Amino acid sequence: MTIRDQKEFVAGILFATIGVIAVFQSQSYKIGTITRMGPGYFPAMIGIGLILTGTTSIARGLWQAHPERLDNLHWRDMALVLGAALLFAVLIDRLGLIEAIAALVVVSCSGRIRQRPFEVLAIGIALIALAVGVFIYGLNIPVSIY
């Protein structure tokens, strides 16, 4: 059996799995009755909904008229962008705004678009100046500058 619409098939599996997890997790909270719903009632309902829509997607993925192949995931770009933001989150409380921005710019710029070192430096300095001006002086955000 071939999968015709790979995208919808994979998405369906993903959603149905999340639905199953939600239903199971909800069991650990009080479900309650329809008159007095416990904290688990609503999430369990959503979970059941996700299982239904997810299985529909799986079925559609198998029998869909228009074949659709999975797109490539650009892991490198994903790692760079998310890694840069992660580094920012780690650094901002430990060191300060300037270091965090510098790290963010350097990591995110080492991506596939060919950056010249001079440009990265210029972007970094400009963004630090802009951020300090807007967030520290303009909006008074309580964060250490460096």
Added chain:
Amino acid sequence: MIEHLSLGFSVALSPINLLYCLIGATLGTFVGILPGLSPVTAIAMLLPITFKIPAISSLIMLAGIYYGSHHAGATTAIMLNMPGEPSSVVICLDGHPMARNGRAGVALCTSALASFFAGCVAVIVVAWFSPPLATAALQFMAPEYSAAIVLALVAVSVLSGRSLAMTLSMALLGLLLGTVGTDINSGALRFTYGFPQLADGVEFVAVAVGFFAFAEIIAHLPTAEVEKIVDTKLTALIPTRADFAAAWKPALRGTLLGGALGILPGTGPLLSSFASYAMEKRLSRTPSRFGHGAIEGIAGPEAAGNAAALTHFIPMLTLGVPAGATMALMLGAMLIQGISPGPQVMTQHPDLFWGLIASMWIGNMMLLVLNLPLVGIWVRLLSIPYRFLYPTILVFCCIGVYSVNNSYFDVFVAVACGGVGYILRQLGCSPAPLVLGLVLGPILEENVRRSLILSRGDPSVFVSRPISLALLLIAIATIAAFSLPKLLQVRMAGPGEKAVTPE
């Protein structure tokens, strides 16, 4: 209405609000012209900043970004055959051929004037329709609210992607995310997995930034190296008498069509501009000219898009039920400012309500000035390479998300949402229903629970009340209509490509 509007103008004309209106309109123009930056991304990025300024100013600014970007999206469509916004995809069809025929200036001018005219009319529509709608909505009890929210989620899901099962899944996923945190009735912690930072729920701004900014950047990076070449020259701006004669009727029709369609949840500028183009082509005596630089193909859709962008606010302002992803973000901005959205906003915060409406008119004036004489500068902006742009977006997003609660944990949440959002995007899932679900989830849960307590556990309460029944029937009919494969194909046969999402 006059006294309300004069109150609105007195608010909107205060120097500080004029300034924020100008900032919003300018940023919106900027966003509309730069292809890698959508209005949702920009609003998600600037959402955190708005907490530090007064509620009315922040709403004026965010609204300015929204309609400003729709105004300006046409500029790149005409000059470069590259839509700045999804809603300007249609403008490419005739706008770019006009520019190649050496009539770029006329095309730009027509689109700006049509937009402005539509904006003026739509503001009056908003001012006219909102009070009676809000009065009617005051009768809404918990069951009606639940039904209205379900309808909004269904409508946005139906129009967000190729598969209804997938978009509904996204909406449900948003609802599920909305349950994270402390349960309002029992105080029990749900899905926090030991993180105390999640006790107040998932930070909405972090999710919005993750799905709309981070995921967008990752998806845009592989194709961003393509050079943008301006192959058209700017020429005389003023349309001839003949142009004017050909354009005014389509602009009027587009305004009416867009104004009406914009009120419906899920539609917005994208659908309205497509609908207007189809209508003009059908009404034209010479449909063969369409696609080769017909001025009607610019005036109609552009007016429809802008009118819809403004009337799109009506459900959010009068019911507290946003009609699309951008409106969900605006609703989030209101919530964080401590304003509980709903029909009472108009009576409890008349300055905010009418000030926002008046600012839309002022903003449209500003856009006319910004767009027409300064169009040369904006076109030059196109040469800003994406490699300068995306670090800037990233920096603003990260500081913004951090600054909401001074919490690095929220940045982690945004990173996680960015990763998940990118993967879902590559699978063809639009993030719009998810964000709507996240915003509306807690409101839906509260209203469903309240309805069932009032009815002593009888679920027929949702179908025994006429308004609630009607709303649910519309939702079911919408699902049924769009589940039929034939209709689905008609919908996808539009001139755009499959990647366009509403907003």
